[in-house]
Amino acid sequence: MERSLPATGHYIQDIHINDRARVHIGDQIGCTTINSKVTPLLDFDGVYAHNALAPVSTYVDRVDLRSQLETHLHNRIAHASRSSQIEVVHGIGGAGKTQLVLDYIQRHRQDYSAVFWIEAGSRESIERDYIQIYILLYNLHLEAAQGAIEVHNAVAAVKRWFYGRGKRWLFVFDSADAIREPNDPFYVDLRRFLPDDPSIHVILTTRDRCAQDMTELPAVIVEEMTRGEAVTLFQKQAMILAPTSQQEGHIGAIVQELGYLALAITLAGSYVAATPRLQRDLAYYLPEYRERRRELLTQRPLWLVHQYGESVLTTWETTFRTIERQHPQVCHFLALLSFLNRDDIPADFPTVLVNGEAPMWVGALFPGQRITQYDIEAFFRTLINFSLIKYRGDQNSYAMHSLVQTWAYDRLVEDQQKSYGCICAVLLQVMTKTVQDANPLVRARTVTHIVSSFHKISQCFKSASVDDNVIVYLLYGLARFLDSCGQFKDEVVMERFIYQKHRSGHGDDHPDTLMSMNNLAATLREVGELQEALSIQRAVLEKRQQILGEDHPDTLMSMGNLAAMLGDVGELQEALSIQRAVLEKRQQILGEDHPDTLMSMNNLAATLREVGELQESLSMKRAVLEKHQQVRGEDHPDTLMSMNNLANTLGDVGELQEALSIQRVILEKCKQILGEDHPNTLGSMSNLANTLGDAGELQEALSIQREAVRKLTEVLGVKHPFTIKAEKCLLWIEQLSTDTGQMQ
Structure with a gap:
């Protein structure tokens, strides 16, 4: 298929339709798939996780909840059921579900042969983790793969590995929140990924009560902390190790005001620890907190308060105001991070993203300022100090709590969301260039950031606007990266958005609209939606014929693409007729030796072979080869492709x-x-x-x-x-x- 470039009359000829009966030189290479003939490891005794499997140093043991988890799961008779034993840990965001499970793992790690921690916040992150687990269990080498890996095979292979091994294994699916509504952009059909063997224990952490339907075990419900637990957590987080009686009174009042919610207490304690004024006198905290809450209730939409709760929202906003006063640049950086995949923010951001000349995203985010990698490292340290993000040393990446990220995005007004969305898209362009030739897993990590960002960008640019051209152009480049990674399903969603934006902004007949229709059709072809692709491509061709004329290069490109799709669905005679017309026009307009003309001759010869016109196909292939040798030289890829195709047909005759x-x-x-x-x-x-x-x-x-x-x-x-x-x-x-x- 030939794809269009945005806002130009040129196009990329990136796929030749060559002889299809055998393997050909010159065919566009698709995505790498997993190798089912590899030998799996006989055993695995280790850990797969994106972070150290231990709770934070300030964790407070929640004895009752831990006891429930141990009774429901750990203390059950091994292999008591016919399938994996699933324990659901659910509760509101910020209640401490993840830390509870990490504490369980730390206490009982020796009782499991291996532990696998999967970030379940989105389909892409689960797929990424399953691919890495597959590579781990089957002892593969990254350099053997040069593209995307077929996820359904990786999932099946990982599940199959555990059958009949007779040991005890633990899988954790963390933050599996979007499991109810298929229309949710982050919806995950979790049952597709759950391992099914009696030797496996599975723990799901989720905010969704419907997860209880997946298991017969009672759920562990994580709600507010006890007063004693909350006081202990605050003291640890605020680094008040030996409080005076007066401080104890203030701490009790603070944790009560915060509703004994673990995340709110953690953030409040971090704020106190980072604020010398409050370290000296805790009496100032609650008046400041209450004043900030009143301000929030008058300024912020009511739904924000309902979503996060007054205590959490006010705590975050109080922290944010302090950071804004002391480090205003960090606030801009936090807003930018709110668009990315929250659980895998690369730690090499500082060096990659400001390497050499400052890229456009830096100038847009910090106009008139010189930002170095050391500045960005300092931004991360500030956010860590205030507990808004955390560093995962094992994976050399940063992570942000889902509610913190959502709040950082939601607090932006519409114009700010659009502005940061554009900057994020530019940043992602930089990322795609740095990982273009990297191994598949590095590229897969970038895909998760693109998908996460696109969800937010598509929401804040939902309504039509004349200012949308910039973001659409940027998304076009990201769609091309998804295409190069074989992420065609995600690419289709993005291509549809681009098409709708062009259509609403420019109308049905604008060149950019037709360009995006062409590219959408090409991607639909990749995912097997041939009839829809064919219908769209016919419409593109008809409009280009009406608007541009029969002989315009874009019209001829559309004719060639339509012929390719017709060949896919077996309409070879119509494909043949179109290809003859394209070749004739390109010969007249471009000349006999133009690369586009030779491509058309090659494609026509391939279809002639398919319909049994071997002599005509052979004659045309000899002519193509001769032209390529003259124009391109003996060693050019197009020349080698032509030699290959000629040899195939010589074999046929x-x-x-x-x-x-x-x-x-x-x-x-x-x-x-x-x-x-x-x-x-x-x-x-x-x-x-x-x-x-x-x-x-x-x-x-x-x-x-x-x-x-x-x-x-x-x-x-x-x-x-x-x-x-x-x-x-x-x-x-x-x-x-x-x-x-x-x-x-």
Whole structure:
């Protein structure tokens, strides 16, 4: 498919429609899938988590809740049920659910062979963690993968690993809050991910009571702390280790005012610890808190108070006002972080995001100021000091409580949300450039930030505005990154948003609207929604014909894309007719030697082969090869692609020796230019083996094809179309060898 660029009349030709019966040089390489033939570890005794599995140093033991958790789960007879034993820990945000579970793990870690902590706040974060657990349990190496991993296979493989192992394992799904409403942007079908083996204990922390329906075990309900627990927590957090009787009175009044809620007390204590004035005299805290609360109740929407509660909201706002007075830059930075994935903020932000010349996001967030990596490191330290974020040393990342992040976003008015949304999109552009060539898991972490940010951006830019062009342009770049990672489902959602913004802002016939329609159709094709893709592409073509004329480059691009989709659904004759028309027009307008003309000849020749017009296909492929050799040179990828396609058709018409000669040349050139393990090199190996099989050279064919399948499986995965075709070719050669008695 050819994708359009925003706000220009040019386009990217990034997919050739080549011969489809075998593996081809020049085909666009898709996403890496997992390798089902890898050998799993015989045992695993360790931990998978994004943070150290221990509660915070100021944690206060909540004896009654811990006792319930131990009775319901830990003390049950092992394998008492036929499936995994699920314990639900639910309660309001900020009540201390996660810390309770971390305390349980610290006390009983030795009773489990391994512990797996999964951040369950979104589908993307769960998928990321399952991929990493899969790599861990199956002892894979990141360098063997160069794209996205198919999640459903990773989930199935992880579940399968535990069957019949007879030990005790613990899975924690933390912050599984969006499990009720499928229309929620962060909805997770949690049952899809829950492991199912009697040896596994599962703990779910959630704000949603409906999670209790997933288990027969009683839930552990986490609510307010006892007065004694609350007082102890405040003293630890405020670093008041030996309070006077007067201080004890103030502390009791403070925790009562805060409703004995763990998060509010933690934040209040951190605020006192960071404020010398309050360290000297706690009597000032409550008057300040109450004044701030009255101010909030008159300024903030009522729904904010209902969502967070007066105590939490006032505590945060009091902290925020202090930070704003002392470090106004930190407040801007906190607002920016509210758009990102809250549980995995990379600790290398300071070096990556201000490396070299200050990127645009820095200038937008801090106009006229010079911000260094040391400044950003200081921003993080300030936020940590006030307990608004925490640092996870094991994963070298920062994390923010979900309610803190939501509050940091909700407190912004609409114009501020839009402004920070644009800045965040620019920041994400910087991130995508820094990880473009990184391993799949690093890229997957970036995807979670893009998806999280897009949810907020799409909400604050929901209504039409003439000022939306900037954010739409930025989202276009992020959509391209999702495409490069194989995250087509998330990309479709973003492409639909871009299309709707262009349509509402410019109308149905504007070039940008047609551009976004074209790109949406291309992505729908990737996720298999062929009929909708075909319908949209027909509409794009019709409008471009009416507006731009029959001979405009964008019109011809749309014709070529439509032909590709028609080929997908088996409408080969219509595809053939369109491709002939595209080729004729490009020859007239661009000339015989233009790359677009040669691409059209290549695509037409491929479809001619599919409909059985082998001689015409062969003649056209010879012409394409000759042109590419003249225009591009002998070693250009387009030349090698043309040689490959010519050899395929030579094999079809029985010219096996000429086909073999060409394919041997291709293989050597690919090894020299691309390397031994490049997918196109492996594709050329498979094509050579296929032709050797046709020619009866079965021993050489077997040797080459086995090596091709092994390497394709390592590089692209067992589910990739190239690997599947190569395996089918290997089975065919093996069958030929068996039939002729030549099997090795």
